[in-house]
Amino acid sequence: xxxxxxxxxxxxxxxxxxxxxxRKDWKIAGPHFAGWExxxxxxxxxxxxxxxxxxxxxxxxxxIQRSNDGGTTWTPVDNKFAYEGTPGTHQWYDGTAHPWExxxxxxxxxxxxxxxxxxxxxxxxxxxxTTDGGKSWxxxxxxRTNATGPDWQPGAGGMCLxxxxxxxEHPERIVIAISAAGAFRSDDSGATWKPINxxxxxxxxPNPTAEVGHCVHHIAMNPATPNTLFMQxxxxxxxxxxxxxxxxxxxxxxxTDFGFVIDVHTHQPETVYVVPIKSDSEHxxxxxxxxxxxxxxxxxxxxxxxxxxxxxxxxxxxxxxxMSVDTLDDCGLYFGTTGGQVYASPDGGESWSAITxxxxxxxxxxxxxxx
Amino acid sequence: MSTVRVELPQHLRQLAGxxxxxxxxxxxxxxxxxxxxxxxxxxxxxxxGTVRDHYTQQRRAFxxxxxxxxxxxxxxxDALLPAEVCDGKEPLLIIAGIAGG
Numbered sequence: 001x002x003x004x005x006x007x008x009x010x011x012x013x014x015x016x017x018x019x020x021x022x023r024k025d026w027k028i029a030g031p032h033f034a035g036w037e038x039x040x041x042x043x044x045x046x047x048x049x050x051x052x053x054x055x056x057x058x059x060x061x062x063x064i065q066r067s068n069d070g071g072t073t074w075t076p077v078d079n080k081f082a083y084e085g086t087p088g089t090h091q092w093y094d095g096t097a098h099p100w101e102x103x104x105x106x107x108x109x110x111x112x113x114x115x116x117x118x119x120x121x122x123x124x125x126x127x128x129x130t131t132d133g134g135k136s137w138x139x140x141x142x143x144r145t146n147a148t149g150p151d152w153q154p155g156a157g158g159m160c161l162x163x164x165x166x167x168x169e170h171p172e173r174i175v176i177a178i179s180a181a182g183a184f185r186s187d188d189s190g191a192t193w194k195p196i197n198x199x200x201x202x203x204x205x206p207n208p209t210a211e212v213g214h215c216v217h218h219i220a221m222n223p224a225t226p227n228t229l230f231m232q233x234x235x236x237x238x239x240x241x242x243x244x245x246x247x248x249x250x251x252x253x254x255x256t257d258f259g260f261v262i263d264v265h266t267h268q269p270e271t272v273y274v275v276p277i278k279s280d281s282e283h284x285x286x287x288x289x290x291x292x293x294x295x296x297x298x299x300x301x302x303x304x305x306x307x308x309x310x311x312x313x314x315x316x317x318x319x320x321x322x323m324s325v326d327t328l329d330d331c332g333l334y335f336g337t338t339g340g341q342v343y344a345s346p347d348g349g350e351s352w353s354a355i356t357x358x359x360x361x362x363x364x365x366x367x368x369x370x371x
Numbered sequence: 372m373s374t375v376r377v378e379l380p381q382h383l384r385q386l387a388g389x390x391x392x393x394x395x396x397x398x399x400x401x402x403x404x405x406x407x408x409x410x411x412x413x414x415x416x417x418x419x420g421t422v423r424d425h426y427t428q429q430r431r432a433f434x435x436x437x438x439x440x441x442x443x444x445x446x447x448x449d450a451l452l453p454a455e456v457c458d459g460k461e462p463l464l465i466i467a468g469i470a471g472g
Contacts, residue, residue: 035382059433059467060382060421076386076417080425 004326005070005368006334007051008342009038012360014053016071023332023346026355032074033065040321040364041071042108047115048368052134054105054120062104064120066134077134081105081122084141090124091153100124100144107321109164112171119190121161125152125178127190140190143176148195148212155179155215155234162320163219167226175229175244180215183231185244196244200233217260218320222269230272230299232262232320237274239299250299255286261323265348266331270298273333273349275318284315292335294349308352309343316341321364328369336362373398375407376462380434383422383465387415393462402457404436405448422465433468 006017013031032038036055044050049070055063062081065074087100103123111117116133127140143161152159163177174186175196182197200214207213215234222228231238231247235258238247251257256276265271272295278286285291290309293302316339326332333345340359345352378393396410405428412419423430428448430436435444439453439461455461 034385057382059380059431060386061424061431062420063386063417079420082426 002328003370004328004332005043005048005370006324006342006355007041007043007053007071007364007366007368008336008359008362009041009053009321009364010336010340010360010362011037014038014041014055014071015359017342017355021328023326023328023344026344028356029071031360032071033063036063037104038363039104040107040366042110042366043070043368044110044115044118045112046110048370050110050115050133052108052110052118054108056104062102064105064108064134064137078130078136081120081126081128081137082139083126083144084139085145088145089150090159091151093154095153097150100126102126103158106160106162107164109166112166112168119164119166119174121164121176123158123160124154125159125161125181127161127164127174127176129190142186142191143184143193146184146193146195148181151210151212152178152181153213163216165219165221165229167221168223169226173226173243175219175221177216177219177231179217180234181212182214183216183219183229183244196240197247198245199240199247199249200238201236201249202234204234218262220262220264220272222264222266225269228269228298230262230264232259232274234258234280237262237272237299250295252295252300252302254293254302259318260320261318261335263323263325263333266325266327267329268296268331268348271296271348272299273323274302275323275335277317283317288313288315290314290316290337292333292345292349292352305345305349305352307350308345308354319363321366322362324365324367326367326369332367334365334367336365338362373400373402373457374459375402375410375456376459377407377411378462378464380465380467382467383418386421387417389415395459398457400457402452403449404443404446404452404463407452407463408448435466435468437464437466 002021008015013034015030019026041053051067053065089097092098107121109119120128126144128137165175167173172189184193217232229240237251292305316337323335336342338361342355
């Protein structure tokens, strides 16, 4: 019988949650790296016991940890992330030029086929790659040196590269997103990149339809339909059916279309999930009700999913990498909150229960479906 | 050769798998901050980049160095350390800035 392993990154360590395929009873292991911020952990699709973790601290900098046994034991690997050549400048919050400075790794995306290969999305925004299991990291500089780079600017959380999507059908395609630059795509394994932000409208920008500068919060894709992408932008939920060449707004009847997470059902490529957040200045659910919204039509028509979720006095946030789906026949969904709750739904969002209420603020959730 | 004692913040002891508050390092004279940090990183590679920046080799912003109740954070890395530190009577303290959270 299959089992589920959840990799949870929090403000104060990492936790590994496990359950059998019923997804009712969970064991919690951790904290690993207690006291450190764990922005993201992710397992290799080619070897689920190979897990990479981004461990960081404002005091002590960046670490990368690697596990070869499903998160039971860990080994620190290389933590040097050096921009290639002269880093150049991007826009600072006040519009002045600011030099690229490495701060942390936001997202780790292991290769679909090779456990020793992994991509890292970092702040200040750039792509790095290891091909030796983390023993060394090198930049894919074509992204940072894109002609639009000097116009990129940080969002409130920093100028982070937070989303990396790989595609089995198009092995040389990589889609990434940066706050606040927008989405970019490479069709040559990361050598060159182009902005893919046509159709986005960001009213806080001097030119709301500019080629770059959009605060994309997250992008999700069903692997079976890789040309269809769903985006949660700062405001607006968007979709593209041509791998990002053009986007269409699908916020429809959402009560608010601000939010961070977005994900797609494993077996239903037109079933999409978001967690609406009140606004960019009030990062909590509308009316104190924690609601996941689901669209079964690829957007525009949304329904609230509330069974088992707190429907009063709830003022947590769900951050951009804190939702994940499993691949069991009855697709399971998971998300974590800044209040330390991790919620699970074993039935595509119809019902929810808290696996735990009491972790540190959750930064990321990744589900692994194990044989 | 001197045996120098170095006290580390909890996070770094955890990262390097160090039990106890201190490590003892054998250092060839002259005993300087640079020599101690080099020996520390050589013995515990996981600490590279955590006390001083990988590339500038400068002290990370929220860390300070103390010896014999003196703040020596702003001394040049190649300055000689007090005799009490060189002969192991006093530890070199690597202190992380106090913060909540």
